[in-house]
Amino acid sequence: QSALTQPASVSGSPGQSITISCTATSSDVGSFNYVSWYQQHPGKPPKLMIYAVTNRPSGVSNRFSGSKSGNTASLTISGLQAEDEADYYCSSYTTSSTSIFGGGTKLTVL
């Protein structure tokens, strides 16, 4: 069974940097090269922040960056701002030609 594990919550103060991890708990994600990250504010649809591990869609602030090491992908937000407070989800393609989401991380800006 494929699964992506994220911390339930992270927090940081304005101006700081935070990192949200996303760990694959099985080999079903293959090379883990198709990881994407989404931001979701309450009552809103998700917004794509990072795709294919490190790529940022046009219009997304360069304060957001993605990386990967082994079976763990990470989303880093630098220069934290109040508007960054939201839920964040990672997602990955699997070798079964399906897609899975992590459980989500609630980011609180203190």
Add this chain to the structure above:
Amino acid sequence: EVQLLESGGGLVQPGGSLRVSCVASGFTFSTYAVGWVRQAPGKGLEWVASITATGGSTFIADSVKGRFAISRDNSKSTLYLQMNSLRAEDTAIYYCAKAVYNVGWYMGFDHWGQGTLVTVSS
């Protein structure tokens, strides 16, 4: 401007069927893969299904395989999700989403609709 507008949600009894639709505009619908992602009340995101640009290939989550079917009509720029044998655990907001690239549906979804709520209850 890319727009995705879902419709067709509502209240349905367990065991019933429902078809939700998504009308796309602002991009060449026939050249992009699209998909459905759902979110149960107060819960996280769950990928449901995706379909390639031509409709020639479909991909379905195990949790709904055999009960749900994804399809598209490129002449109408419309995506569909046919849901049969509905269960209480299928209750969720169903979002329609567009793939970020015109190749590789799995790269990520860069545009999302506002969603349509499906409630399965007696």
